[in-house]
Amino acid sequence: MTGHDHMPGHYGPGAEDHPLTETTDTWDAATARYALLKETPPARTRAMQKELVDKTIQDGQHLGELARDLARTGFKDPRVVAELERCADEALENDPRLAAELYAEALLAGGDEAAKAARRAQAAAATGDLDAAGRIADRLLAVPEAPDLRLGVDVASAVWAQRGMLSRSADTYSWLGPNRIDGSAPLAAVAMIGTGNAAAAEEFLAAAPPSGSPTLLAVALSLTQEGLRRTLGPAPELALPELIRASDMMNAAGTTIPLPETPGALAALCALHSGEPEVADTVLKAALAAGQGGDAARPRLFLLRAWSSMQQDNADDAILAVNEALKAIPWSLAPRDGFLLAALEVGLARRGSDMHELVLAWERAREAMMHVSVDLFSLLPWGELMITAARLRESRRVGHYLDNAWELLGRLGKPPLWSVPLHWAAVQAALLSEDPAGLAPHAAALVRASEHSHLASVLATGGKAWVSVLAGRFEASDVETAARGLAAVGMPWEGARLAGHAAAHADERRDMVKLLACARDIHPQSAAPPAGAAQRPEDARSSATAQPVMDFGNGGPGTPDTSGLSAREREVGRLILEGKTYREIGEAIYISPRTAEHHVARMRRRLGAENRSELLVRLRLALGEGYPPP
Secondary structure (H helix, E strand, O other), X not given: OOHHHOOOOOXXXXXXXXXXXXXXXXXXXXXXXHHHHHHOOHHHHHHHHHHHHHHHHHOOOOOOHHHHHHHHOOOOOHHHHHHHHHHHHHHOOOOHHHHHHHHHHHHHOOOOOOOOHHHHHHHHHHOOOHHHHHHHHHHHHOOOOOOOHHHHHHHHHHHHHHOOOHHHHHHHHHHHOHHHOHHHHHHHHHHHHXXXXXXXXXXXXXXXXXXXXXXXXXXXXXXXXXXXXXXXXXXXXXXXXXHHHHHHHHHHHOOOOOOOOOHXXXXXXXXXXXXXXXXXXXXXXXXXXXXXXOHHHHHHHHHHHHHHHHHOOOHHXXXXXXXXXXXOOOOOOOHHHHHHHHHHHHHHHHHOOOHHHHHHHHHHHHHHHOXXXXXXXXXHHHHHHHHHHHHOOOHHHOHHHHHHHHHHHHHOOOOHHHHHHHHHHHHHHHHHOOOHHHHHHHHXXXXXXXXXXXXXHHHHHHHHHHHHXXXXXXXXXXXXXXXXXXXXXXXXXXXXXXXXXXXXXXXXXXXXXXXXXXXXXXXHHHOOOOOOOOOOHHHHHHOHHHOOOOEOOOOEOOOOOOOOOOHHHHHHHHHHHOOOXXXXXXXXXXXXXXXXXXXXXXXXXXXXXXXXXXXXXXXXXXXXXXOOOO
């Protein structure tokens, strides 16, 4: 018997805390029982089992583990069913795997399949078995006057959302109808707004106004739908505090229910779309600590933390969060989370200037995107894939998905909070594709949104600066202002990349030095000292690949030179030639010693060095004059 075999609350003091271990005596008893049952006529066995149940109940005791043993032998009795279902209900929230086992055993004991179908589906979904949950919910929704129908719809909706098909979640609530929605109206509103149908969300909310006591859970759900609706309105800055309070209340409630999206995830998405990744990270930390949404929600919360770290160009923290997401559950990621992970891998590779890894990540993302549809809560990943597709000349692969995204935003009235980051991604993609006609409408959209969105104003300024730099007509002070503005809204990588690229195209040495200093100030590891203090400004453009500057088209802080080393690897190589240890390298450029070791190992492979001495020789050759033996 394993720890999962325990039924809650039916033993002597402390008994439930100590799982039984199989000993020789246990095996002997089991063997004797098997032999006895085999020799006893079935009718006599059933009669004895019934007498045992009668006696236990007459003595005022719970059946406890006996109910499980009887159910497994095929003994059918409504009292056994009732005991198993009651214990399963108790275990559902804290141990859904145990609950699923108990509900299954209740069916073996003669339970009604429809009676607890909604809860069985909830348990299956919470343990990651989306297929089983979907099948159970499907059968329930086909039963006339089905018990717990609303819960069954909630589970079906949550399953569709995890599959990356939020539109089916909305369809499920539409099938249920406003007249039967009751307390699930806020959940229906989340699904419907997420698929661009705000009018239907308003209809459902009007049909089922809040009633009953204002419990923590009820308040959390109410604040969630109110905050989400505010993201669409003329004052989206009011939405984030409301969604944060919704997440706080859900944390305090300490309960898990089927949700198309958790309040914590919605608050984090709102913060990320507002240019406040630090706020997103704080909200997500609290939600994870409270267990918001149960085990099924943990991967998504961790992956959103990784996105927040990536946006702030903290690759090490992003990778740690991704690892936590993968360890959070014993089953594979749901399609929605798998898609988010794939977009994260693409984003990290693009920012790390690793073209080989970028191509591999892109192939994984192409496969992942085929399993999901576009919704309001997946616009950040689609924006990242839009930029990478342009970088790799693969825009046709994402074109129809992006058409769906723009159409969805159009149905919602093009709300700035959700639209602005996607317009910014489209501007970057157009610059990479050298497509001025494609850039114009998105640049204009950012300018229009600037009246109501500080983030749009900053991005519009940044986009204008990029265009001026690429055209070779810019003022260093304007570029610096734009770069620092990007850093202030949680985009230090983009800001440092802009300043570094402008430095390589500066006509005056003082402008080059000023812009490189700006890049280092915004993000110290994004730029290293020039390769020669006496380098002329006109040389900066002709030797851009030898400089640790940003190139808008390469997706990272430098372009690999003829040696095959990226800007970051060249930077590590210089420190290696200075005799630095892995720890000292990490401290110098703000990476972990393990990451420094990883860079060195990759340099050895790329340069074909068999040992450290050979690596030093090849590094000196690769880095050119100015790097003699230490």
